[in-house]
Amino acid sequence: MTIAVLGTLDSKGHEHAFVADLIRKKGHDVLLIDLGTGDAPQVTPDVSRFDVAASIGLDLQTLIDKQDRGECVVAMSKAAPVFLLNLVAEEKIDGVISLGGGGGTALGTAAMRALPVGFPKLMVSTLASGNTAHYVGTKDITMMPSIVDVAGLNRISKTIFSRAAGAICGMVEATVSNDADKPLIVASIFGNTTDCINIAAKVLEEAGYEVLIFHATGTGGKIMESLIESGMVSGVLDLTTTEWADELLSATLTAGPSRMDAMTRACVPTVVAPGCLDMANYGERKTLPPEHEDRNIYIHNPQVTLLRTNANECRELGRILAEKANANPAPTAILIPRKAISIISAVGQPFHDAEADQALFDSIHQHARCEVRDFDEEINSKVFAEAAAHKLLSLIDSHTT
Numbered sequence: 001m002t003i004a005v006l007g008t009l010d011s012k013g014h015e016h017a018f019v020a021d022l023i024r025k026k027g028h029d030v031l032l033i034d035l036g037t038g039d040a041p042q043v044t045p046d047v048s049r050f051d052v053a054a055s056i057g058l059d060l061q062t063l064i065d066k067q068d069r070g071e072c073v074v075a076m077s078k079a080a081p082v083f084l085l086n087l088v089a090e091e092k093i094d095g096v097i098s099l100g101g102g103g104g105t106a107l108g109t110a111a112m113r114a115l116p117v118g119f120p121k122l123m124v125s126t127l128a129s130g131n132t133a134h135y136v137g138t139k140d141i142t143m144m145p146s147i148v149d150v151a152g153l154n155r156i157s158k159t160i161f162s163r164a165a166g167a168i169c170g171m172v173e174a175t176v177s178n179d180a181d182k183p184l185i186v187a188s189i190f191g192n193t194t195d196c197i198n199i200a201a202k203v204l205e206e207a208g209y210e211v212l213i214f215h216a217t218g219t220g221g222k223i224m225e226s227l228i229e230s231g232m233v234s235g236v237l238d239l240t241t242t243e244w245a246d247e248l249l250s251a252t253l254t255a256g257p258s259r260m261d262a263m264t265r266a267c268v269p270t271v272v273a274p275g276c277l278d279m280a281n282y283g284e285r286k287t288l289p290p291e292h293e294d295r296n297i298y299i300h301n302p303q304v305t306l307l308r309t310n311a312n313e314c315r316e317l318g319r320i321l322a323e324k325a326n327a328n329p330a331p332t333a334i335l336i337p338r339k340a341i342s343i344i345s346a347v348g349q350p351f352h353d354a355e356a357d358q359a360l361f362d363s364i365h366q367h368a369r370c371e372v373r374d375f376d377e378e379i380n381s382k383v384f385a386e387a388a389a390h391k392l393l394s395l396i397d398s399h400t401t
Contacts, residue, residue: 001094001172002029004087006080006111008104009034012150013042015099015161022165023097028172031093035080035107037064037072047083052076055083077107081114088115095120095172097164099150102127109135116230120171124164126150138219138226142167182210184233185392186224188240190216192342192379193275199385200237207393209234216240216276221255228262235269235396239335239379239388242276244317245309250289251280260324267330269395271388274336274360275379277317278345278353279306298350306344308351311359318363326369331395333371335388336361340378 003023007016009032020030034045035052037060053060056079063072087093096115098108105125112121113136121141128143136143144164148156185204189197201211214224221243228236243255263270279298282288282305288297296308309317325332338361340346345357365372373391377384 004031004093004096006033006098008036009041010036010038015150017043019161019165026169035076052083053079055079073103077110080111084111085114095168097122097168099124112141113137113139122168138223185209185235186212186233187237188216189213190240190242190276193240195380196385199382200389203386203389216243218253218255221259225262228266233268235392236263237271237392239273240275245277245280249280251282253281264327269330269399270332271392272325272334274341276342278342278351311356314356314360315363318360319367322364322367331399333391336374337377337379337384338374346378
């Protein structure tokens with residue numbers, strides 16, 4: 001197996017060479033790749049910085065001559081993902097490891113984020129003990145604290161680098177046991193739609209699918225979108241679209257404006273529902289924006305305050321949901337559980353608001369060009385959940401026949 005050792009070899013060449021040598025001693029081949037843009041590399045790379053830059057048609061020497069380090073780093077952060085992804089596509093590498101401080105971590109993880117989920121990725125970083133969300137993104141990058149700076153070989157750094165070399169070797173050697181022969185379906189879930197998804201998943205699994213469930217917490221939606229776009233997914237059961245309420249109201253659990261776009265880019269059959277669009281999520285009670293103080297709120301727990309969406313907001317959410325569904329070239333249907341879109345929106349519950357719900361449902365019907373079906377059911381009813389699962393199975397069949 002071949003492991004890519006990726007980094008800025010102008011300033012951290014000896015450290016990367018140390019790791020490369022340990023990997024070779026474990027019996028693996030190494031591809032040492034230079035991402036440096038300053039001085040000449042401290043060690044001889046297998047792939048030069050100019051080769052990396054050329055993968056996107058970049059004349060790196062011209063940028064280096066301008067002596068603008070920031071511009072060079074930005075350029076390499078665009079080239080490195082393309083170059084590394086090409087290596088993976090051509091099956092020339094089986095894993096990747098990088099060492100870095102601020103700049104090196106930004107470069108290394110930018111390249112790693114381009115790679116598929118499941119491909120071994122290890123970043124040894126001075127920043128690994130802080131907030132790593134913008135480095136990891138939606139991918140399975142393993143972040144390992146370097147403890148000391150990646151600046152020389154000493155008793156601490158040698159220990160950390162040795163463990164890191166062993167870790168990446170173990171990752172590429174590991175045998176993955178899964179149901180790779182089963183087609184994948186992804187589903188979105190929230191506490192308020194748990195019963196629905198559990199019932200639907202059982203139907204889909206009995207039909208021969210493996211169901212991956214993602215918590216609609218912003219990050220969960222982004223990861224689900226990433227997996228859909230990867231082309232690995234046969235169907236999408238997006239019954240918990242609550243992240244759009246958070247996006248509209250600038251709340252905590254937004255997945256961004258591209259949520260629900262991956263089904264369109266990947267052309268995947270999809271069933272959508274307005275699950276939990278009755279609520280936007282904020283943090284502790286004191287974090288609720290002052291303009292919402294007079295609204296219907298619900299304290300889910302000390303760390304989560306829910307805001308009930310009103311009729312105007314629901315009208316806009318219905319339009320968004322419909323237009324996202326309309327854009328998908330694959331068979332798509334919107335299913336509406338008219339009695340409740342969450343546990344707490346049912347009659348007698350804190351977020352029951354017939355006017356807001358009707359505005360949501362009317363807006364979906366007004367704007368949707370795909371199939372829309374209404375059910376006189378709550379979202380967690382067995383009837384609705386099974387109907388959603390069977391509808392998705394029929395859409396997949398029509399797409400593949």
